[in-house]
Amino acid sequence: MISVDRKLRLRDLEIFRFLKDNVVLAYVIIEDTRKPHTEEVKKLDPLCFLDEEDLNEIVNVFKIYFLSDEPLKRNDSVMLREFFGN
Numbered sequence: 379m380i381s382v383d384r385k386l387r388l389r390d391l392e393i394f395r396f397l398k399d400n401v402v403l404a405y406v407i408i409e410d411t412r413k414p415h416t417e418e419v420k421k422l423d424p425l426c427f428l429d430e431e432d433l434n435e436i437v438n439v440f441k442i443y444f445l446s447d448e449p450l451k452r453n454d455s456v457m458l459r460e461f462f463g464n
Contacts (some may be wrong), residue, residue: 379398379399379400380396380397380398380457381396381397382394382395382397382406383397384460385405389424390409390410390411390412391407391408391409391410392407392408393405393407393408394406394407394408394460395404396458398436398441398454403446403450403454403458404444404445404446404450404458405444405445405446406442406443406444406445406458406462407442407443407445408440408441408442408443408462409440409441409443410440411439411440411441420433425430442462442463445457
């Protein structure tokens with residue numbers, strides 16, 4: 379059985395606990411990065427190759443981090459990525 383419960387919700391950050399058969403597989407951190415790009419960020423690859431119009435279209439970006447004490451089994455890793463990727 380799989381369950382997900384939200385442990386923390388802030389304006390730009392959420393932390394979830396992902397359990398499988400009552401065992402914590404990982405903590406998942408989702409960061410909302412819908413902030414305007416700074417000049418330093420605009421110089422980084424691949425953003426440095428985009429013009430200003432294309433940069434302005436990239437405003438709804440989420441970063442997802444998976445934290446686990448031990449390496450995940452392949453099928454658990456795929457399940458996590460599919461679950462939070464959709």
